[in-house]
Amino acid sequence: MAAKTIIAPSILAADFARLGEEARAVEAAGADWLHVDVMDGHFVPNITLGPDVVKALRPHVKIPFDVHLMIAPVDPFLEAFRAAGADIISVHPESGSHLNRTLKRIRELGAKAGVVFNPSTDPSVIQWMMDDVDLILGLSIKPAFGGKSFMTSQLKKIETLRAMIDATGRDIPLEVDGGVTPETAPRCIAAGATALVAGTAVFRGGPDKYAANIAALRG
Numbered sequence: 001m002a003a004k005t006i007i008a009p010s011i012l013a014a015d016f017a018r019l020g021e022e023a024r025a026v027e028a029a030g031a032d033w034l035h036v037d038v039m040d041g042h043f044v045p046n047i048t049l050g051p052d053v054v055k056a057l058r059p060h061v062k063i064p065f066d067v068h069l070m071i072a073p074v075d076p077f078l079e080a081f082r083a084a085g086a087d088i089i090s091v092h093p094e095s096g097s098h099l100n101r102t103l104k105r106i107r108e109l110g111a112k113a114g115v116v117f118n119p120s121t122d123p124s125v126i127q128w129m130m131d132d133v134d135l136i137l138g139l140s141i142k143p144a145f146g147g148k149s150f151m152t153s154q155l156k157k158i159e160t161l162r163a164m165i166d167a168t169g170r171d172i173p174l175e176v177d178g179g180v181t182p183e184t185a186p187r188c189i190a191a192g193a194t195a196l197v198a199g200t201a202v203f204r205g206g207p208d209k210y211a212a213n214i215a216a217l218r219g
Helices: 016-028 051-060 075-084 099-108 154-168 185-191 207-218
Strands: 006-009 034-039 065-070 088-091 112-117 135-139 174-177 195-198
Touching: 006 034, 006 207, 016 034, 016 051, 016 207, 034 051, 051 065, 051 075, 065 075, 065 112, 075 088, 075 099, 088 099, 088 135, 099 112, 135 154, 154 174, 154 185, 185 195, 195 207
Parallel strands: 006 195, 034 065, 065 088, 088 112, 112 135, 135 174, 174 195
Antiparallel strands: none
């Protein structure tokens, strides 16, 4: 029997006036992780939230915090997000000079280290450092804004990343973020994804709908 797909609701799609309640609601509805997108207005053209918000949210839920840093340079902020409660810290290869050094530092801080691929980033970036990676996140939209259409061109990349993971023999989650809906989720899973980030598809309809929305993504 295949393992259950990990569902990580993106807090960016929640009601920002009620973030603590929203986090508790998706956890109660069956979410496995809470996905936190951090944008700096420089690496991507949007600004979201910082470590203080992560710290404020952390006591509200027990599920892991899956923090995606869209920050450049990223290294100066690793400690702050780990101290705030990030369990997984994922970075872009383009956000620093030495990806291997960044991943090593994340692990030294006690978090799991993830690598994020923009739609145009080639998987070969991590070909010789798979042992340093604890999570791979493939973006299926251009990063910065939610609610965009799924880029089907990324399915081949997901397949490539799946083969790279399988070749290591390690259990590295392969996560997809961007335009994930009940319609696109099965295609991501068929291509090899084991974790899905969803914002609108989870938070649509309010708290009474969250459990059904999460179940629909799992298929």
